[in-house]
Amino acid sequence: WPSPPQMDSAPLFRSLHSLAEDNAAFFSRSGGASGRRFAAAFATLREQSGRLEPALGYFSRLCHRFDLDEATPGNGYRSLLQVARCCVAHALHKSRYVAAHRRSLFFRAGHNAAELEALGAALAQLRALLCIAQRLLAHSPPGCLFPPSEGEDGLSEMVLREFSTMRNACFYGRCLGFQFAPSIRPFLQTMAIGLVSFSENYQRHNLGLGVAAGSLVSSGPLALDPELRGDEFERLSQTLDIHFWKSFWNLTESQLLASVANMTATQVGVCQVLTVTPEPLEVPLAADPSVTITIPPPVAH
Template identity: 35%
Template sequence: MSFGESPAKASMCCKEEVGGAPPTFAMYEALKDSCQNNATYFQPDDTENGQRLYQGFMTLIDHIDTVWPLVDHVRKVAPLYDLDAVSPGNGYRSFVSVVDSCVLHGLKLSRQVCTGRDTLLFRKGYFVREVESCGQLLASLGTCLHHLHTLLTWAPPGELFPSENHTPEELFATADTINQYCFYGRCLGFQFLPSMRGILKGISICMAGFSEAYYSHGNLISSVWTGGQYLLDPELRARRIVNISQSASVDFCKAFWFLAESEIMKRVPSLMSSTVAVNRVITIPPEPVTVSTLAGEALTVSPPTVHIGLQSLNLRLISVTKRTGMDSEATAPPADGIVFHCHGGGFVAQSSKSHEMYLRDWAAKLNVPILSVDYSLAPQAPFPRALEEVFYAYCWMLNNFKELGTTGEDYRFHNLNMLLCNDRKKVYYAY
């Protein structure tokens, strides 16, 4: 049985079966067999790295034996927590997918060792660190699985929330401390496709290097120097990222995120991304918006007033072509769909301009307009201001499809921070 590059294909939960068992079980068995093969090979090797490789593969086998029954149980009960029969998704399914991705990562690594161990250029020291990191990762996921099993006992089957008064502190006291370092070192982004791993690695290196300069009041040169260290030493990078995640202030997060707002970064989309014919900001005045429900009832949505009072709201419209309704010089008919986008930044930083690079590419590949909301940011505008503005902008969009160059027959909601539900038309959620 061969395993493709996509973890999603290898982590199908409780659907396709081969010989009475989900196909992912074969992947777990294949990893054990491959690890045993490598362990047998390196056992007679009396060098330090040879023995560490032997111990590393034996440890991986032990972790697989521990994790396998735990993830098997979660895999079986995960469908009970779906919203409905046509929405096969919940946190339990997601975590099963993460564990399967880790096993797939370990299998590829073990087979890579198997293929190259007899070659002249085989680097034992490199693979020692890779195998040990993979073992630590699988062990940490096993700890998380113990937490999930505890959560399952705290609530009736199918109920996501505990039926009794339990606290997060009580949950974490039931299992060993999770090793966070393995998630940010050599195995960073193991659950994503290779193209995404490179992006995550770049972001983590930039964040670690920027934190050095930020907290020591350094400059760009020192940030580049320390960034080079984090590129060469994944373990050092992991320690720094974990330290930042545990102690970083909101001001640091905003300072890092707002790097994307610098003059240099603002020029990047026009140089490196798809060319678009429409890229303009639309300002919505703070006036009530009336929308109709599926039942045909009129619903009036008032503009947000919480914390900072009535304010105009900016939206960014991006389209690869000028469509009827959005421009007097339109060259294309209205699109059938539109993407409603809420940028990332933890509701404290960034804007639609920060995310313009990939929005341009989306507009070109999907060939539909994209409407991105520049909601107000905390702490000046704390919760629920941003949420209310997003909902208000959404309702405004429902009444202004023509101006946005779309018929509104099929629109998609993309959000990097949250999830909004509506009952007016079908919405496709993308992550």
């Protein structure tokens, strides 16, 4: 089917390049360690976004080929494009903020410089992902998301090897949740802080309430240091086993948290209790009611 109209990312990149050049020139004239740090951060933003723009344009012209149909514009390449655009838009928003407040007495130079550096690292990692996706696309038949299993010449191993060398900590630190609405980012940050602080006590083999209490005590440094939180989150995602993740997500099943929820949340009245017994169902066929099929009850793996 014909290519649908694509979102033009050129104005987004032009605005980012213009602001990056203006901010870099301003901080270069100011001198000092802080000025050099800002100038380097904006130079990185300009460089990475300049390399990212051609890749986004390339995939924007081709991603519609992998949609299920014209009414369902969705596939992995579209998702990657949207995440990259969101990161560029977030960098543009931060650049505008710096340009508007850089002369203010209350301008937090260290905080804003660290956020710009994190955005530059995120753009670099997204560009690397787009390069990997481009290699996959080159080896895939037309309209197929993945290359054929035969004759791929070690492509899967290459993708896994390249992905293992990427630094994903920037996505879990200051840039956490940039692709979502701003209202959900504090919740994601709270989850990340809780996860990393929980892991410290889990690895000490604390159990029960000791893990939850220790997590609250040790969460302070993680809340104040996004870089440390991002590094730890990346390490956890690569090293800890399934038992850790089950223990973390089962925290809400503990009696203590259930009691807190009962005290703080609105009580919901139960009108009627329905019990579904784990027994198979016999359902007649629509074409021949005399013939039935057996539907087994759902079971967990």
